[in-house]
Amino acid sequence: MIDKLKAKDFASDQDLRWCPGCGDFAILKQTQNVLASIDADPANTVFISGIGCSSRFPYYMNTYGMHSIHGRATAIASGLRLSRKDLDIWVVTGDGDSMSIGGNHLIHLLRRDLNLNVLLFNNEIYGLTKGQYSPTSKQNIKTKSSPFGSTETPFNTLSLAFGSGATFIARSIDREAKHLQEMLKRTHGHEGTGLLEIYQNCHIFNDGAFQLYSDRSSQKIETIFMEHGKPLVFGDNQELAMKFDGLKPVIVERKDFSDDELWIHDESDRLKASILCNIVERDVVFPKIFGVVFAQAKLESKVTNETTAVKSSYISTLISGNKTWGV
Amino acid sequence: MNKQRTNIAIKFAGDSGDGMQLTGSQFTDNTALHGNDFATFPNYPAEIRAPQGTIHGVSGFQIHFGSHEIHTPGDEFDVLVAMNAAALKDSISGLKKNGVLIIDSAGFDKKNLRLAGFNPDEDVLETPLLANYDIIVVEATKLTKEALSDSPLDAKEKDRSKNMFVLGLILWIYNRDIASVKDFLEEKFKNNKALREANIKVVETGFYYGETAELSRYKTEVNAAPLPPGEYRNIMGNQALAFGLMAASASAKLPLFYGSYPITPASDILHELAKHTKNGVQTFQAEDEIAAACSSIGASFGGALGVTGTSGPGLALKSEAINLALILELPLVVVDVQRAGPSTGMPTKTEQSDLLFAMYGRNGESPIPIVASHGPSHCFEAAYWACKLAVEHMTPVILLSDGYIANGSEPWKYPSLEEMPSILAPYLSIEELEQEGFLPYQRDENLVRKWVKPGTPNKQHRIGGLEKELDTGNVSYDPDNHQEMTNIRAEKVALIAKFIPRQEFLVGEQSGDLLLVGWGNTTGVIQSTVKELIKEGKKASQIQIDFIHPFPENLGDMFAAFKQIIVPELNSGQLIQLLKLTYPKNSFVGINKVKGVPFKKQELLEFSQKMLKRRSR
Numbered sequence: 001m002i003d004k005l006k007a008k009d010f011a012s013d014q015d016l017r018w019c020p021g022c023g024d025f026a027i028l029k030q031t032q033n034v035l036a037s038i039d040a041d042p043a044n045t046v047f048i049s050g051i052g053c054s055s056r057f058p059y060y061m062n063t064y065g066m067h068s069i070h071g072r073a074t075a076i077a078s079g080l081r082l083s084r085k086d087l088d089i090w091v092v093t094g095d096g097d098s099m100s101i102g103g104n105h106l107i108h109l110l111r112r113d114l115n116l117n118v119l120l121f122n123n124e125i126y127g128l129t130k131g132q133y134s135p136t137s138k139q140n141i142k143t144k145s146s147p148f149g150s151t152e153t154p155f156n157t158l159s160l161a162f163g164s165g166a167t168f169i170a171r172s173i174d175r176e177a178k179h180l181q182e183m184l185k186r187t188h189g190h191e192g193t194g195l196l197e198i199y200q201n202c203h204i205f206n207d208g209a210f211q212l213y214s215d216r217s218s219q220k221i222e223t224i225f226m227e228h229g230k231p232l233v234f235g236d237n238q239e240l241a242m243k244f245d246g247l248k249p250v251i252v253e254r255k256d257f258s259d260d261e262l263w264i265h266d267e268s269d270r271l272k273a274s275i276l277c278n279i280v281e282r283d284v285v286f287p288k289i290f291g292v293v294f295a296q297a298k299l300e301s302k303v304t305n306e307t308t309a310v311k312s313s314y315i316s317t318l319i320s321g322n323k324t325w326g327v
Numbered sequence: 328m329n330k331q332r333t334n335i336a337i338k339f340a341g342d343s344g345d346g347m348q349l350t351g352s353q354f355t356d357n358t359a360l361h362g363n364d365f366a367t368f369p370n371y372p373a374e375i376r377a378p379q380g381t382i383h384g385v386s387g388f389q390i391h392f393g394s395h396e397i398h399t400p401g402d403e404f405d406v407l408v409a410m411n412a413a414a415l416k417d418s419i420s421g422l423k424k425n426g427v428l429i430i431d432s433a434g435f436d437k438k439n440l441r442l443a444g445f446n447p448d449e450d451v452l453e454t455p456l457l458a459n460y461d462i463i464v465v466e467a468t469k470l471t472k473e474a475l476s477d478s479p480l481d482a483k484e485k486d487r488s489k490n491m492f493v494l495g496l497i498l499w500i501y502n503r504d505i506a507s508v509k510d511f512l513e514e515k516f517k518n519n520k521a522l523r524e525a526n527i528k529v530v531e532t533g534f535y536y537g538e539t540a541e542l543s544r545y546k547t548e549v550n551a552a553p554l555p556p557g558e559y560r561n562i563m564g565n566q567a568l569a570f571g572l573m574a575a576s577a578s579a580k581l582p583l584f585y586g587s588y589p590i591t592p593a594s595d596i597l598h599e600l601a602k603h604t605k606n607g608v609q610t611f612q613a614e615d616e617i618a619a620a621c622s623s624i625g626a627s628f629g630g631a632l633g634v635t636g637t638s639g640p641g642l643a644l645k646s647e648a649i650n651l652a653l654i655l656e657l658p659l660v661v662v663d664v665q666r667a668g669p670s671t672g673m674p675t676k677t678e679q680s681d682l683l684f685a686m687y688g689r690n691g692e693s694p695i696p697i698v699a700s701h702g703p704s705h706c707f708e709a710a711y712w713a714c715k716l717a718v719e720h721m722t723p724v725i726l727l728s729d730g731y732i733a734n735g736s737e738p739w740k741y742p743s744l745e746e747m748p749s750i751l752a753p754y755l756s757i758e759e760l761e762q763e764g765f766l767p768y769q770r771d772e773n774l775v776r777k778w779v780k781p782g783t784p785n786k787q788h789r790i791g792g793l794e795k796e797l798d799t800g801n802v803s804y805d806p807d808n809h810q811e812m813t814n815i816r817a818e819k820v821a822l823i824a825k826f827i828p829r830q831e832f833l834v835g836e837q838s839g840d841l842l843l844v845g846w847g848n849t850t851g852v853i854q855s856t857v858k859e860l861i862k863e864g865k866k867a868s869q870i871q872i873d874f875i876h877p878f879p880e881n882l883g884d885m886f887a888a889f890k891q892i893i894v895p896e897l898n899s900g901q902l903i904q905l906l907k908l909t910y911p912k913n914s915f916v917g918i919n920k921v922k923g924v925p926f927k928k929q930e931l932l933e934f935s936q937k938m939l940k941r942r943s944r
Contacts, residue, residue, distance in 0.1 A: 064781035067791030075618035079625025310607030
């Protein structure tokens with residue numbers, strides 16, 4: 001590296017074709033910022049996407065990239081990862097791409113824990129096909145394909161990931177630039193599959209889906225931005241907190257307890273992560289959680305040897321085998 | 328004094344748990360070392376252990392060996408080994424009149440007779456069904472148990488060794504050396520002394536039984552075949568295919584990545600390659616067929632030789648991914664070991680019915696080269712060529728094999744790597760690497776783009792499934808551009824005809840009355856047929872087409888010199904459609920069969936004779 005690269009050095013020469021006001025712009029910008037800040041080498045960085053609005057992402061990055069087919073970015077990236085240990089590989093996918101048509105590949109990637117960074121743009125809608133409900137759309141949502149309201153129960157991304165054996169699960173939102181940057185860095189820093197769900201507003205087909213979590217008026221009471229080692233507190237003046245009643249999470253007045261008695265966030269605690277993913281996420285009583293939900297400490301390296309071609313001498317011996325006869 | 332015969336066909340038939348495939352393959356290995364030419368045909372049910380004693384559970388292994396060239400496993404067999412009543416019922420119709428029937432008495436008790444649908448109160452050996460055969464009743468199960476009376480094995484394990492008794496007996500009849508089988512058993516059971524000793528004991532018991540039971544009149548010698556000089560080994564189709572992929576990896580100096588999902592009859596390729604993952608092969612057992620194809624595309628994008636293997640149902644699932652490789656213009660070899668369809672069809676039975684699917688089974692206009700293997704050992708060369716075309720022309724290639732080829736085996740005069748053509752990947756030159764800028768879809772004179780893998784400095788580029796602009800590869804919806812890109816993709820594949828071997832006649836002269844044109848597994852049976860016709864004084868020839876798309880440049884010129892052209896296929900007429908389309912001036916007549924089993928020589932012979940007669944009328 002001669003000069004330190006700037007965020008703009010990671011932008012390609014292509015015009016951005018997302019709808020003006022789309023949350024994708026913010027995510028693109030923060031990703032470019034983060035790559036510059038971590039001194040990423042554009043030639044060693046690869047973005048692989050599937051199909052959908054978010055999957056146009058690689059075209060806008062001055063790195064290597066592939067805009068592939070619907071749902072399969074995770075599978076393609078897996079093959080690339082297995083054959084190339086040296087690259088920094090990012091998967092860009094959406095809620096439909098990753099959890100509907102590509103659901104099978106996502107869960108298997110998570111259990112295999114290949115070293116990839118997965119950015120899951122969740123806008124709870126199909127945007128590119130013009131507004132059908134997605135596997136994360138809220139129940140009763142009225143869309144073009146559910147004019148009387150969808151009767152389906154949505155996936156909870158965090159719970160799905162946890163159940164699949166993910167070793168790193170985090171969530172951020174397009175409107176929180178600093179938090180998003182921090183989460184991108186953390187996801188990148190994880191050795192194994194880092195899954196970052198990013199709430200992303202589609203203001204054309206599902207505007208305001210995450211407004212409660214980004215509007216200043218409601219954000220403080222509706223969200224907890226979790227930090228490792230700190231209590232889970234929320235409310236306009238941080239006056240509320242989460243606490244365990246046995247294994248059951250409850251909401252309490254912060255003033256009634258010392259911090260030690262509250263739920264202290266521990267990213268590496270599998271039980272707490274399980275309760276966050278499976279209980280807290282599924283009950284609207286609780287605020288929405290953001291931040292690193294679970295980060296498993298690094299296990300023994302599963303990485304195998306560098307890949308090389310078959311040696312001529314090896315295949316020659318193999319071809320002749322051990323039972324030959326001459327004529 | 329042993330009888331002398333020029334060729335013998337034997338079928339080993341028993342319950343799927345009786346070890347007939349092992350018996351057959353061990354006899355095959357021994358036959359190879361004996362110097363005979365041979366062809367084999369394993370035929371077994373899809374169920375791993377179908378209900379014991381029933382027809383559904385019969386597993387068979389047919390081998391035809393001789394002191395001359397052998398092209399097929401034989402229309403009928405001289406010897407049938409039937410381990411139980413169901414096996415007898417299933418296979419007896421294939422035994423030649425006055426053929427030898429060897430049965431294990433334990434498999435013919437009342438229960439077995441009833442399960443096989445015989446009258447349990449009747450002595451089946453005395454029924455008219457068996458009137459015309461030379462029957463040898465052997466108490467194989469009983470003698471096996473007796474031989475193992477001192478063995479620590481339990482009764483069930485002892486019982487399962489009875490296939491070795493039969494193997495021993497057959498080896499004795501054909502005057503073979505038993506050493507290769509003992510070596511095999513030593514190796515197979517090297518970690519289990521009891522099983523090792525028991526199996527060796529039983530194979531020896533069977534071998535010496537022939538002597539003591541005074542079966543000497545059956546002893547037969549089939550001399551070694553005068554094959555072309557060279558070093559030989561025995562090889563199965565799927566194994567040869569795996570070796571071909573590995574050889575291509577070595578020649579092209581590319582790591583081999585094999586993404587696959589288990590499917591009959593392709594799984595043995597995965598099994599073989601998985602043994603070599605410490606030596607330049609990476610196998611990936613994907614979560615499904617789609618991921619198997621996609622992971623291989625990812626590996627190719629990264630600069631590896633991406634290969635995915637499957638059978639028909641899997642090819643259907645991979646269709647979209649193959650098209651991605653096509654529009655990306657990345658190398659990808661897709662192996663389709665065909666089986667009888669449609670849908671799940673008959674997984675363990677053979678058919679050639681995916682050809683038009685390979686040709687056309689994708690959305691949009693999407694030409695892909697197709698290479699076909701025409702026999703077990705040819706899988707090596709076919710796989711090698713599929714890789715060569717994929718890498719050198721930056722395209723997915725479909726390699727067609729089938730169940731019959733995959734599981735069949737034959738002597739293989741194996742090549743040395745130096746004999747194989749080189750494989751040169753289209754990388755950027757050193758000068759090009761140093762130049763500013765890079766157009767990912769700029770092409771050479773053969774319309775091939777450069778393969779630049781991630782990690783290459785200053786050549787970052789994006790590729791994708793959307794239509795791309797000429798040269799730059801940027802997304803383009805321009806009408807003229809799409810027309811041109813469509814033309815280029817078609818022309819690129821058509822140009823491959825210049826780089827594949829010229830078509831040759833396999834049998835016969837360059838002109839005549841009758842030409843048989845085949846592809847894939849019909850090689851041997853057509854070969855036997857044409858040789859027979861020639862022996863009868865007919866002017867017949869054979870062409871076996873390995874490069875189906877595009878066809879070899881000279882193929883069309885070969886047809887004119889024949890009065891009639893027959894195209895035998897194990898489908899309802901697929902190659903013939905492509906031939907008619909490509910060579911409209913010639914007329915082709917198909918003979919077709921869709922039964923899940925190969926052609927018999929007699930079928931092709933009679934059809935050919937009929938056609939010749941019709942012509943001379």
